[in-house]
Amino acid sequence: MTNAPHISTNVPPQKLEWKGALSIEDAGPLHKALLDAFQNKQPIYLDLSRVTDMDSAIIQLICSAFKEALEEGMEFHLTGTVQDSLQSTLVRYGFIIHEESTGEGLEKQWCIQQQGSL
Amino acid sequence: MIDKFKDAFKDEASELLSTLEDQLLELEKNPHNQETISAIFRAMHTIKGSAAMFGFDTISHFTHQVENAFDKLRNGLIPVSKHLIDITLRARDVISTRLAEPYADMEQEMSLLAKEFNELGSETSEAAPNTETEKPEPQQTNRESEGMVTYRIHFAPKPELFKNGTNPFRLIDELYELGPLSVIVLKSAIPPLSKLDPESCYVAWDMTLTTDKGIDAIRDVFIFVEDLAQIAITSTEQVDEIKRLGEILVDRGITSPEVIEHIEQNKRKIGEVLVEKNIAKPEDIQSALLEQEHLKQLKERQEVSSTTIRVPSERLDVLVDLVGELVTLQARLAQTAGSLQDGGLTVISEQFERLVSQLRDTTMGIRMLPIGTTFNRFRRLVRDLSSELGKEIDLITDGEETELDKTVIEKLADPLVHIIRNSVDHGIEKPEEREQKGKPRRGTISLSALHSGAYVLIRVSDDGAGMNRERIYAKAVEKGLLSETIPLGSLSDQDIFQLVFAPGFSTATNVTSVSGRGVGMDVVKRQIDSLGGSVLVESSPGKGTNITLKIPLTLAIIDGLLVRVANELYVIPLSVVDGCVEIQRDALQLQQKSRSILTYRQRVLPFVALRDLFKVPGEKPAIEQIVVVNAMDTPIGFVVDQVIGDYQTVIKPLGLLFKKNDGISGATILGDGTVALIVDVNHLASLAQQQEAKKMQAI
Numbered sequence: 034m035t036n037a038p039h040i041s042t043n044v045p046p047q048k049l050e051w052k053g054a055l056s057i058e059d060a061g062p063l064h065k066a067l068l069d070a071f072q073n074k075q076p077i078y079l080d081l082s083r084v085t086d087m088d089s090a091i092i093q094l095i096c097s098a099f100k101e102a103l104e105e106g107m108e109f110h111l112t113g114t115v116q117d118s119l120q121s122t123l124v125r126y127g128f129i130i131h132e133e134s135t136g137e138g139l140e141k142q143w144c145i146q147q148q149g150s151l
Numbered sequence: 152m153i154d155k156f157k158d159a160f161k162d163e164a165s166e167l168l169s170t171l172e173d174q175l176l177e178l179e180k181n182p183h184n185q186e187t188i189s190a191i192f193r194a195m196h197t198i199k200g201s202a203a204m205f206g207f208d209t210i211s212h213f214t215h216q217v218e219n220a221f222d223k224l225r226n227g228l229i230p231v232s233k234h235l236i237d238i239t240l241r242a243r244d245v246i247s248t249r250l251a252e253p254y255a256d257m258e259q260e261m262s263l264l265a266k267e268f269n270e271l272g273s274e275t276s277e278a279a280p281n282t283e284t285e286k287p288e289p290q291q292t293n294r295e296s297e298g299m300v301t302y303r304i305h306f307a308p309k310p311e312l313f314k315n316g317t318n319p320f321r322l323i324d325e326l327y328e329l330g331p332l333s334v335i336v337l338k339s340a341i342p343p344l345s346k347l348d349p350e351s352c353y354v355a356w357d358m359t360l361t362t363d364k365g366i367d368a369i370r371d372v373f374i375f376v377e378d379l380a381q382i383a384i385t386s387t388e389q390v391d392e393i394k395r396l397g398e399i400l401v402d403r404g405i406t407s408p409e410v411i412e413h414i415e416q417n418k419r420k421i422g423e424v425l426v427e428k429n430i431a432k433p434e435d436i437q438s439a440l441l442e443q444e445h446l447k448q449l450k451e452r453q454e455v456s457s458t459t460i461r462v463p464s465e466r467l468d469v470l471v472d473l474v475g476e477l478v479t480l481q482a483r484l485a486q487t488a489g490s491l492q493d494g495g496l497t498v499i500s501e502q503f504e505r506l507v508s509q510l511r512d513t514t515m516g517i518r519m520l521p522i523g524t525t526f527n528r529f530r531r532l533v534r535d536l537s538s539e540l541g542k543e544i545d546l547i548t549d550g551e552e553t554e555l556d557k558t559v560i561e562k563l564a565d566p567l568v569h570i571i572r573n574s575v576d577h578g579i580e581k582p583e584e585r586e587q588k589g590k591p592r593r594g595t596i597s598l599s600a601l602h603s604g605a606y607v608l609i610r611v612s613d614d615g616a617g618m619n620r621e622r623i624y625a626k627a628v629e630k631g632l633l634s635e636t637i638p639l640g641s642l643s644d645q646d647i648f649q650l651v652f653a654p655g656f657s658t659a660t661n662v663t664s665v666s667g668r669g670v671g672m673d674v675v676k677r678q679i680d681s682l683g684g685s686v687l688v689e690s691s692p693g694k695g696t697n698i699t700l701k702i703p704l705t706l707a708i709i710d711g712l713l714v715r716v717a718n719e720l721y722v723i724p725l726s727v728v729d730g731c732v733e734i735q736r737d738a739l740q741l742q743q744k745s746r747s748i749l750t751y752r753q754r755v756l757p758f759v760a761l762r763d764l765f766k767v768p769g770e771k772p773a774i775e776q777i778v779v780v781n782a783m784d785t786p787i788g789f790v791v792d793q794v795i796g797d798y799q800t801v802i803k804p805l806g807l808l809f810k811k812n813d814g815i816s817g818a819t820i821l822g823d824g825t826v827a828l829i830v831d832v833n834h835l836a837s838l839a840q841q842q843e844a845k846k847m848q849a850i
Contacts, residue, residue: 057313057349057350060349060350061349061350063349064344064347064349067344068344068345071344071345088318088320089313089318089319089320089352089354090313090349090350090352092354093338093341093347093352093353093354094344094347094349096338096341096354097341097342097343097344097347097353098344100341100342100343100344101343101344101345103343104343105343122320125323125327125334126319126320126323126334126336126356127333127334127335127336127356127357127358128336130335130441
């Protein structure tokens with residue numbers, strides 16, 4: 034998981050897709066890729082359907098992206114069906130309160146909390 | 152009224168005494184287990200208290216002595232010894248007898264035991280007889296472990312936590328191991344992407360943990376990150392009522408009671424107002440809500456675990472009877488609906504049938520008990536018997552959770568006692584003898600239960616001497632159970648082993664108090680037969696013996712196959728039916744000239760006509776049906792006129808007058824009110840075999 038950032042290159046830059054079990058070693062490259070995507074000033078869609086797990090560094094990266102979008106007045110969305118393993122991680126460590134199987138649902142839970150806490 | 156309470160006390164006490172027995176045996180195995188010692192102490196304490204409350208003063212005083220001894224044990228003043236376990240088990244028996252028969256003369260045994268308990272402490276541990284174990288470790292954590300406490304944990308890592316290689320998830324995992332935990336993440340410190348260092352930690356957690364392990368156990372989790380995070384652990388007050396949100400926020404120091412009161416007076420939502428007025432962050436509210444939810448769930452869990460009720464078993468019996476009546480009535484309704492050909496009525500009848508069958512299953516489910524309750528008493532049996540006989544035996548049990556109808560379980564206890572006694576007495580050899588044979592000193596008896604279709608298989612196996620064919624044969628001839636003209640070689644193992652179930656059979660050369668009086672195994676056989684079950688014996692010399700009891704799950708309502716012979720109706724339990732074949736009378740007659748056998752699934756199948764067995768008059772039809780059943784694990788065919796179909800059979804016992812009727816185990820009432828007899832398949836099969844043998848002898 035260290036060297037290759039898990040981003041497909043054959044989709045347009047606004048559509049990002051992450052894969053596998055992501056951890057702090059992947060945080061740097063993924064952060065850069067997200068920043069690049071924000072440069073385009075186009076709505077960004079991040080597909081999480083092939084992510085099996087994340088650690089806190091990666092989850093905070095997504096939360097940070099929501100804040101960036103809010104500050105810059107841009108659109109940032111999560112898409113795809115969230116895998117069971119990832120859902121249970123998110124619930125277990127308090128990132129979401131109820132299990133959520135879609136990226137949209139995840140976004141909803143996070144955004145409401147996000148806007149509230151800003 | 153007071154009698155009612157006394158009965159309740161007796162029920163409670165006998166339950167406590169039965170778990171006490173298990174715990175004592177457990178303590179003998181693991182003498183250092185502080186939890187077991189505490190549990191025994193608690194049980195004694197409860198019995199003492201309740202006994203005094205209901206006027207059983209003698210029991211209360213006596214229990215007090217035992218409790219004292221266990222208090223000394225708890226404090227490490229005396230060790231766990233075989234002697235202690237022995238006298239405590241005896242004390243248990245005394246209390247149990249005294250409870251059952253308040254006027255029983257137990258004074259002598261009681262004062263004797265009380266003396267022994269008192270002496271326990273006065274001896275030094277070297278002088279104590281049979282001291283087998285060293286002093287238990289002094290206990291420091293016991294006080295802490297007495298209650299569950301809910302803690303609030305605030306865990307805010309510094310940014311460099313990640314760089315240090317720490318994964319906060321693993322710390323949370325450790326907290327999960329301590330008890331029920333609710334976790335919420337605090338994300339307000341996370342900056343937008345452009346200001347984020349992806350390798351710094353910005354998140355924090357608020358957690359609510361309920362545990363009996365104490366605050367130190369929580370601190371230990373964070374021991375390596377103390378410098379890398381802000382950690383605050385506070386215990387919450389124990390209250391029965393679930394706190395309101397406002398109270399939690401005040402508790403947490405986020406706001407004051409006055410503010411909450413003010414908001415409540417204005418009938419507005421506390422969370423909203425506090426956020427609006429910038430008194431609290433949304434995350435504070437969420438975290439407080441989570442704590443409230445955590446406590447609510449905890450309370451629910453406690454409530455769920457305490458919602459069992461005690462119901463007298465007679466009421467259950469009445470319920471089963473009523474369900475039985477309902478099943479019969481439903482059959483009648485179905486029949487009437489069918490003959491009236493009324494569509495509306497048929498629909499009602501079908502819905503009714505569904506409900507009745509659900510009701511039947513649920514009711515039967517209520518009567519099901521795990522067999523483990525019966526297994527437990529055998530631990531004590533094996534322990535006492537083996538020390539009496541100077542043998543060393545372990546009892547291993549498996550499948551305690553297997554459920555069986557309560558009446559079946561009750562009737563199983565005696566046969567199992569006999570079988571286990573036999574294994575201890577005749578099966579397992581003395582330790583020296585075992586060593587000579589190259590076996591481990593300690594013998595093993597294993598007791599297991601498992602489901603197999605509509606039956607439960609209960610197996611008692613030992614690694615003892617096994618059964619001796621020659622000796623059984625010789626004994627059977629001597630006792631006149633077997634004619635000398637039948638050579639040993641012509642008998643199969645099964646034939647030989649079945650002989651031990653004959654009344655008056657016993658091969659033990661010594662008559663002991665344990666077994667060997669020639670009663671026992673025939674009782675086993677009779678009891679199991681009366682349950683509609685069967686006994687299978689397997690044994691190999693020098694290796695051991697397996698005795699398998701095959702017991703039907705229930706005795707009240709079964710699925711049966713309804714068949715007709717002339718105008719008579721019979722029910723064959725569906726669980727033993729293997730299949731049905733049709734046969735032309737001409738072909739049958741042809742075969743009957745020699746023997747009643749036919750080929751079924753490439754095997755030779757003996758068959759017998761129910762018409763002949765029950766002497767039903769009338770002509771046989773041209774085409775007959777053969778129901779193939781498994782009787783004592785060997786297939787046999789029953790010839791009937793017609794197979795009608797499956798039928799929910801409510802078993803009704805036959806009156807005394809018909810008790811002696813061979814081959815019939817009961818009766819059932821059909822929808823139209825007629826009676827059908829339930830065929831006792833095993834009995835009928837052996838009857839048929841006897842007839843066949845006579846026929847062969849005549850030839």
